[in-house]
Every structure is written in C-alpha cells, then in structure tokens.
Amino acid sequence: MKYNFDSIIDRKNTNSLKWDLFDDEYPMWVADMDFYAAPLIYESVNRKASHGVYAYSFVNDKIFDSYINWWKRYGLAMKREELLFATGVMPSITSIIRAFTDIGDNVLIQTPVYHVFFYVIEDNSRNVVENQLIYDPSSNDVETAYTIDFDDLEEKFKDPKTKLMLLCNPHNPVGKIWDEESLEKIADLANKHNVIVVSDEIHCDLTDPNLKYVPFASLDEELSNKSITCISPSKTFNIAGLQSSAVFTRNKELYEILEKQLAIDCFNHPNIFSIDATIAAYKSEDWLNELREVLFENKMIVDEFLKNEIPEIKLVPANATYLLWLDCSQINREDHEDGFSNELSEFLRENVGLFLSPGVQFGQNGDDFLRMNIACPQELLLEGLNALKIGIEKYKNK
Ligand SMILES: Cc1ncc(COP(=O)(O)O)c(C=O)c1O
Numbered sequence: 001m002k003y004n005f006d007s008i009i010d011r012k013n014t015n016s017l018k019w020d021l022f023d024d025e026y027p028m029w030v031a032d033m034d035f036y037a038a039p040l041i042y043e044s045v046n047r048k049a050s051h052g053v054y055a056y057s058f059v060n061d062k063i064f065d066s067y068i069n070w071w072k073r074y075g076l077a078m079k080r081e082e083l084l085f086a087t088g089v090m091p092s093i094t095s096i097i098r099a100f101t102d103i104g105d106n107v108l109i110q111t112p113v114y115h116v117f118f119y120v121i122e123d124n125s126r127n128v129v130e131n132q133l134i135y136d137p138s139s140n141d142v143e144t145a146y147t148i149d150f151d152d153l154e155e156k157f158k159d160p161k162t163k164l165m166l167l168c169n170p171h172n173p174v175g176k177i178w179d180e181e182s183l184e185k186i187a188d189l190a191n192k193h194n195v196i197v198v199s200d201e202i203h204c205d206l207t208d209p210n211l212k213y214v215p216f217a218s219l220d221e222e223l224s225n226k227s228i229t230c231i232s233p234s235k236t237f238n239i240a241g242l243q244s245s246a247v248f249t250r251n252k253e254l255y256e257i258l259e260k261q262l263a264i265d266c267f268n269h270p271n272i273f274s275i276d277a278t279i280a281a282y283k284s285e286d287w288l289n290e291l292r293e294v295l296f297e298n299k300m301i302v303d304e305f306l307k308n309e310i311p312e313i314k315l316v317p318a319n320a321t322y323l324l325w326l327d328c329s330q331i332n333r334e335d336h337e338d339g340f341s342n343e344l345s346e347f348l349r350e351n352v353g354l355f356l357s358p359g360v361q362f363g364q365n366g367d368d369f370l371r372m373n374i375a376c377p378q379e380l381l382l383e384g385l386n387a388l389k390i391g392i393e394k395y396k397n398k
Pocket residue numbers: 031087088089090091114168172200202203232234240245
C-alpha cells in the first residue's frame with residue numbers, strides 16, 4: 001500500500017463530532033473516516049492555511065472542471081452550465097425542498113434511509129411519505145436483500161401532494177448500488193406522476209472494488225430530465241468539514257429556480273479551503289482505489305467475525321458505503337418501549353463503550369438493526385468487534 005490506512009489517529013479533543021461526544025467510548029457511528037486525507041488534499045489545505053489570510057473566496061471554473069472530469073468515469077457527461085456549487089448535500093436538499101414544494105406537500109423517501117432526510121422534510125413543514133424498502137432476511141445476495149416496492153411507490157406518487165422524491169443512490173444505510181433497471185422504473189413512475197427525483201449520490205465513489213454505481217442522470221435524457229443530482233467529494237475523501245458539494249441538473253427551468261434558492265438560503269458561498277481541496281480530491285484517484293480495497297477487506301473481516309463469533313447478528317449483503325447494516329432481529333425477543341435498536345445501542349454504549357447507530361433512527365422498519373461505520377484502521381475495527389461480542393453476550397444474559 002502506498003498510502004497510510006493503518007495509523008491510529010488520536011481524534012480526541014479535536015472538537016470531533018464522532019470522537020468528542022462522550023468520554024471512553026469507541027465511536028463507530030457518524031459517517032466520517034478515521035483516516036488521514038489524501039496527501040494532495042492535505043497539501044492544498046496547508047498551502048491555504050500558511051498564506052495567513054482567510055477572507056472571502058469565490059467559486060471558480062476549475063472546480064466544475066474537476067466534477068465534469070470525475071463523472072466521465074460513470075458515463076455522465078456534465079456541462080459547466082448544468083452545475084451549481086453548494087456548501088453541502090443537505091444544504092442543497094434543503095434548498096431543493098423549499099424551491100420545489102410548498103408547506104404541507106409530501107416528500108417521498110425510501111426507508112430505512114439517512115435520518116437527516118426526515119429532519120429536513122419535517123423542519124421545513126413538509127410531510128414525510130415513506131416507500132418502505134422490502135427486506136428479505138434470508139437473502140445472501142445484495143440484489144435481493146433490499147428491493148423497491150414499486151406498487152407502493154406508484155400509489156404514493158399518485159397523491160398530487162407528492163412533489164418530490166429523495167433517492168439515496170447508493171443507499172445509506174443498506175449499502176446498495178441501485179441498478180439501472182430499478183432507476184429506470186423510478187424515473188418512469190416519477191415522470192408519469194410529475195414528481196421531481198432528487199438523487200443524493202454522496203456515497204457514489206465508495207463502492208466495492210471493480211463495481212461502479214449508476215448515476216440517475218446517466219439514464220436516457222428524457223427519462224431523467226426532471227431530476228436533480230447532489231454530488232460531493234466529502235464522503236469519498238473524508239472532507240465533510242470543508243463543506244463542498246455540487247448540484248447537477250440538465251433541466252434549465254429547475255436549474256434557474258434552484259440557483260436562486262441557493263442564493264436566498266446563502267448556501268452558495270465557499271469557504272477558503274473548499275475549492276482547492278475539492279480540486280485536489282478529484283486528483284486523488286489512486287488514494288481512493290486503495291481506500292476501497294481497505295474498506296472491502298474490513299467488510300470481509302466483519303462478515304467473518306460475525307459468522308464465527310456472533311452468529312445471532314447477520315451482515316446484510318451490501319456493495320457500497322462504509323456503513324454496514326447489521327440485522328440483530330435474532331436477539332430481539334421482547335417488546336421494547338423506545339425501540340429495540342435504541343435499547344441495544346444504549347446498552348452497548350453503557351456496558352462496553354461501543355457506539356453504533358440504532359437502526360430505528362433510519363425509520364421504524366430499521367428497528368431490528370444497528371449501523372456500523374467500518375472506515376477505520378483494522379486494529380480499531382477488531383477492537384470494536386470484540387467489544388460488540390462481549391456486549392451482545394452481556395445483553396443476552398441481562
Ligand atoms: C446520504 C447522505 N446524504 C448527505 C449526507 C451529508 O451531506 P453533507 O455533509 O454534504 O450535508 C450524508 C452524511 O452522512 C449522507 O449519508
């Protein structure tokens with residue numbers, strides 16, 4: 001390996017959301033990585049930092065060229081005039097909701113899904129409408145473990161109040177790359193019922209080695225014409241703190257409305273580090289390729305460990321993201337007032353200091369699950385797994 005994915009980095013007392021919440025806990029929850037950034041990014045941030053002036057900056061064309069070049073690998077041809085800068089994917093989605101729906105309208109999400117989707121819809125006084133994914137607990141194949149209930153999707157689209165769908169592509173937390181056929185069916189139904197599809201593709205580069213995701217906008221132009229895509233280097237390169245992302249749409253009308261809304265919401269101003277760091281990130285393909293190998297190996301370690309040491313927990317087959325979805329339904333024997341996964345997650349924190357995300361956070365149908373972030377050196381991963389084993393034993397005997 002050319003890059004360093006083994007060092008144990010002390011992130012305590014760095015004002016880290018992941019590490020500084022509580023004392024003596026091992027966090028495997030929020031989606032950031034315990035790895036150093038790629039060297040080119042580190043150099044770019046240091047160059048800026050050593051200049052000593054941290055005033056306003058502007059979005060230049062080079063950053064858009066970086067996005068355009070990067071997405072060629074996914075068969076998506078983007079043009080400069082189809083891209084907008086935003087300070088994050090969730091800021092973009094906030095603006096999109098405000099621009100294209102009214103208070104009281106419905107926004108559809110496919111649960112279990114990234115919990116902030118719920119907040120951003122509800123905080124803007126819109127209604128969450130769930131198209132629950134279908135889970136097959138007996139499946140050992142990513143294609144069939146989680147699938148889309150298209151009949152239900154169409155029923156929900158038929159409601160004239162449903163104006164927008166937030167698609168998570170690849171999907172957090174189930175870790176699935178949506179195939180072209182599923183995306184085409186979504187597009188078909190959305191067009192039929194006049195629903196705008198917003199494709200959140202923040203996890204798109206973090207696929208298993210040799211696998212590529214399918215951008216929603218790479219579908220036939222007519223099919224994907226009423227869609228907006230949110231992209232960012234933040235998950236891929238672990239630079240969420242630099243707040244850089246982009247929005248892509250070929251649809252001129254949507255583009256103009258969104259451009260205005262991002263300005264109204266003041267989500268279009270870059271911080272001093274973000275532009276150069278994004279350009280550096282999209283020059284760091286070899287670092288990313290190694291990272292994907294490391295993440296895949298970590299996933300295999302977890303799978304093996306669970307099978308041998310904690311057979312009550314099943315790793316849901318996945319092919320993207322570093323967030324593993326652990327099916328704990330075999331441990332769920334009783335009624336749990338605040339949700340089983342909340343109780344189990346709390347128990348693990350209190351008893352073995354391991355912090356995993358409770359599945360119910362991602363929707364009621366996630367309550368049998370815990371989400372585990374495996375973007376860390378193997379040494380830490382094994383520590384986490386051993387803590388999980390001890391914690392589950394204690395939970396069963398309590
Ligand atoms: C699906 C998804 N969208 C958006 C975000 C957050 O994006 P940002 O930090 O750019 O707002 C996350 C973070 O985990 C995510 O998983």
